[in-house]
Amino acid sequence: MKKISIRGPIVSNNVHWIYELFDIDATSPRKVQKELEDANGQDIEVEVNSGGGSVFDGSEIYTSLKEHKANVTVKIMGLAASAASFIAMAGDKILMSPTSQMMMHNASSIAIGDYRDFDHESGVLQNVNQTIANAYRMKSGMSDEKLLKMMDNETWLTPQQALESKLADEIMFEQSGPQFVASTHHTGILPQQVIDKMMNDRFNQQQQDQQQQNEPTNQSSLDDDNPEEDFYMHNLRKKKLEILNKEVM
Numbered sequence: 193m194k195k196i197s198i199r200g201p202i203v204s205n206n207v208h209w210i211y212e213l214f215d216i217d218a219t220s221p222r223k224v225q226k227e228l229e230d231a232n233g234q235d236i237e238v239e240v241n242s243g244g245g246s247v248f249d250g251s252e253i254y255t256s257l258k259e260h261k262a263n264v265t266v267k268i269m270g271l272a273a274s275a276a277s278f279i280a281m282a283g284d285k286i287l288m289s290p291t292s293q294m295m296m297h298n299a300s301s302i303a304i305g306d307y308r309d310f311d312h313e314s315g316v317l318q319n320v321n322q323t324i325a326n327a328y329r330m331k332s333g334m335s336d337e338k339l340l341k342m343m344d345n346e347t348w349l350t351p352q353q354a355l356e357s358k359l360a361d362e363i364m365f366e367q368s369g370p371q372f373v374a375s376t377h378h379t380g381i382l383p384q385q386v387i388d389k390m391m392n393d394r395f396n397q398q399q400q401d402q403q404q405q406n407e408p409t410n411q412s413s414l415d416d417d418n419p420e421e422d423f424y425m426h427n428l429r430k431k432k433l434e435i436l437n438k439e440v441m
Contacts, residue, residue, distance in 0.1 A: 194231035196224060196238045201381040202245030202253065202275045210382060210390045218380075221252040228260055235263040238283065244274025245381055247299050247320055254327060257282035267364065268292045278327040286331070286360045288351040294359060296339075297346040299324065332358040 200217030211218035219242065228236070238257065244250070257264055257279070266283030273295035280286055280294070288294070299320040303313035325339040332339075334357065354360035 194227070194234055194236045196227045196231075196236055198224070198238060198240045198242055198253070198276065198279060200242060202242060202250045202279070203381065204246060204249050207382075207387050207391075210387055213390070216380065216382075219253070221249050221256065224253045225256055228256055231260070231262070233262055236260060236265070238264060238266045238280075240266060240268045240272045240276055240280050241270035242273070242276035242279075243271060243380060244276045247275055247324065250275030250279050251323070254279045254282045268294065268360070271295070278324050281327040281331045281359070285362070286354075287362045287364050288354055288360045289364050290351055292351060294349040294354050295347065296324075296328065296343050296349075298343050328359065334358070 198219045200211065200219060203211065203218045203220050205220045205222040208218055208220040208223065236257075264282060264284050266280045266286045268280060268286070268288045270289070270292055271294075272280045272292070274297060277294050277296050299317050301313060301317060303310050321340060321343055322336070325336050325343065328334065328339045329336060349357065349359065351360060351363045355363060
């Protein structure tokens with residue numbers, strides 16, 4: 193059985209490399225698709241501990257898991273919140289740790305403009321909420337009206353409550369006693385200004401590397417003690433330290 197990990201924020205393929213650079217857990221559609229291809233048609237076990245993230249990238253992950261021909265077992269190890277909760281609905285069987293939680297709420301976004309723009313954005317968000325509710329309905333059989341109300345209220349479910357709501361099939365093992373799970377409104381997604389800065393820095397570095405490749409090499413300027421120095425990774429490490437030291441996050 194192939195294991196697939198869905199941990200950290202749900203992010204797009206374009207920015208996943210930044211999370212990897214900082215050794216931050218994150219999950220993108222490409223990462224999950226690659227692991228599904230590696231499964232080569234065998235049964236898979238999906239371990240989930242995520243506060244959610246991008247709705248549309250979450251939708252792509254959900255769809256990929258649903259399309260998998262073999263059996264898909266989802267294990268909620270800690271938290272399945274927001275986009276991660278509807279990704280979990282892709283499982284043929286959903287198991288929850290007795291100390292885990294599931295959270296469902298409305299989609300959110302940022303809008304700029306006059307009242308017409310905000311009215312339009314409100315309609316878009318309501319449509320997004322409906323598409324998210326579809327995944328919960330297909331699993332539980334609950335009505336759209338009930339599910340959308342649960343999302344309006346930002347509903348947190350214990351394993352027992354998820355089981356009663358038919359959003360989960362089984363609790364993984366006996367509960368040994370009351371457990372408290374730390375919850376946070378921050379999903380772990382990097383600020384957009386950090387992503388923009390890293391993308392710009394990488395582009396500029398690639399330009400410099402290309403220029404250096406086109407210039408004649410001065411052999412005497414190379415460091416004989418370390419002739420294979422990777423200038424690109426060296427500068428990325430410097431940027432990483434600068435960002436951490438300035439506490440951009």
